[in-house]
Amino acid sequence: MRLQRRRFNAALAAGFGLPLSTAALAQFRVEISGIGATQLPVAITRFRDEDRSGQPISLIVRADLERSGQFRIVDSSGALDERSAPEFADWRGRAADALVAGSVTRLPDGRFDIRFKLWDVVKGQELMGQAYAVTAADLRLTAHRIADAIHEKLTGERGVNATRIAYVTKAGGRYTLHITDADGEGGQVALTSPHSIISPAWSPDGRRLAYVSFETGKAVVMVQDVQTGDRRALASFRGSNSAPAWSPDGKRLAVTLSRDRISQLYMMDAEGGEPRRLTTTSAIDTEAVFAPDGQTIYFVSDRGGSPQIYRMSANGGNADRVTFGGSYNISPAVSPDGRTLAYVARDNGNSFRVMTLDLGGGAAPASVSDTTDDESPSFAPNGRLLMYATRAQGRDVLMTTTLDGKIRTRLLSTGVDVREPAWGPFSR
Incomplete structure (x- = not known):
């Protein structure tokens, strides 16, 4: 299993006190494949x-x-x-x-x-x-x-080309957090570090990024102003602090903390303060994301014996299991209209693929990629495209795909690995 399942594996390592291995702006070329129906x-x-x-x-x-x-x-x-x-x-x-x-x-x-x-x-x-x-x-x-x-x-629908994305590159032992145009070009460097940077997440107004930095020797959730570059530690508690996710109103963040040894979900005010625990299980609970209404969160837990995606109130309480196919489903992302769940599933052949699931109970889960080492799906703000990271020709690269998987765009970098994509909101 590659370290690129880093978000769940970080929680796993922190939850059981295990050591966690920490792993130049790329100029992109676009390669488009597939034929759309209409x-x-x-x-x-x-x-x-x-x-x-x-x-x-x-x-x-x-x-x-x-x-x-x-x-x-x-x-x-x-x-x-x-x-x-x-x-x-x-x-x-x-x-x-x-x-x-x-x-x-x-x-x-x-x-x-x-x-x-x-x-x-x-x-x-x-x-x-x-x-x-x-x-x-x-x-x-x-x-x-x-x-x-x-x-x-x-x-009749808004395009997303003038929006921004965030992603992390690794080159020569250095990690760089970039903010670029939606096609992966232009933009700015938000942070460069010899230590891993993971899990970037945009605030709903597009003015701030939350992410996890290992610069202090452990996982700490940072919040950075995109325009000024000012940054502060939001969660730097005992143990690991990871997987930040903004509420739709931008006032709160769900985070994963192992301050009580095992990784659990907490809610924090966007300005900081004391976190409020949402889950109290003996399992690993991590990777929370909000539904668009702000009332529900989806998250990953191994409470059933293997990592699966669950759903519960944003205030905590009982959780319902959402994914049932396969024994390893992680990295949930919810479409802007709340109708579709994207996630990464491992099949019996040890391949990791981006899947989509109709949350209304319609069709069965469907794979939208033709690659086998996918991670970190992120919806475009109009809900028409998904961006994710994968492995191709010996490099970590970014892909976009339509939700039916028929049109895929590969964003190729030169000489660097590209990972951890997060698509920003309509705010530019």
Whole structure:
């Protein structure tokens, strides 16, 4: 079993007093595989003069839409910008239902004017047009916002490309906590350490990150302001402090503490103070996550003899078992609408796969990955995608997948291991 089952294994080690082994910003390349059942064909032409900005605006927009699984990019060749009058018959002949064109112009003050239009090719009419005046530092973010605007106009749902993710890289014996765009690029370094960093969790407003740091020689839950970098220890009690999870209102965090020797669930005020114990069992209880209503938490426990996912009131009390297939189910994540549970399951062949489960009691659990060493599933804020870490070609990498598993995107790094992803909220 790899140490990457680190969240449950950390609780296991702390619960029984066992020793725990502690294990450069990556530039990502996107590889997309799979075919969706229904995808809207869209043409995205190269934005006029985008090469002068230093960012491939149209290619970023294209990759964002492809990654969503809801769009299929068709032949986009040809000279066109937002001022053009498209020949809709030509674009219909290329099987495009929608068309995007734009331009990038450098302004006298050094900023860039980015403009685009979206047309309905089938109806032969303009759907929307927008303009942005931004600094060079905001060019990538603007491209993501353009993709989100197109996504919402054509599907009626918010896109997630302008949101952020957090993840941890390991290179040369150093661990780095990154905060980046949703495609894994751009962003900032939140923390670099020679010691492990695990379990990042976003506050609901996107302003803070909670995570577990081993810099003091044991697991301590830290909270860090994303903008200023200010950080403080939230939970540094006797024993291990791990697995932070924010309540939907941002006022509380559920944490796993072994202050009474065995790992149990506690609730803490977001500003600190004395924790309140939620579980009182002789088993390992850990990895709590809140349901969107804030009234229920899902967590992992081996009270039945093996790690399984349970559900109980956020105030504690009796717990109901949720997962029954297999003997090892960990790392729960709940979709923003509260309807789907994602988790990692071990099969009989000792493979670990991301699974989804309809919490309404519908279909049986389904695997959404084609890899065998998955961990740390995290939902996009619109609930349409899952991000998780896995092992491929000898490296830890990040993947995104649609909930049906049909469209998977691999975010490849160069020379570093990437793990512990956490998708941020709609707050940017």
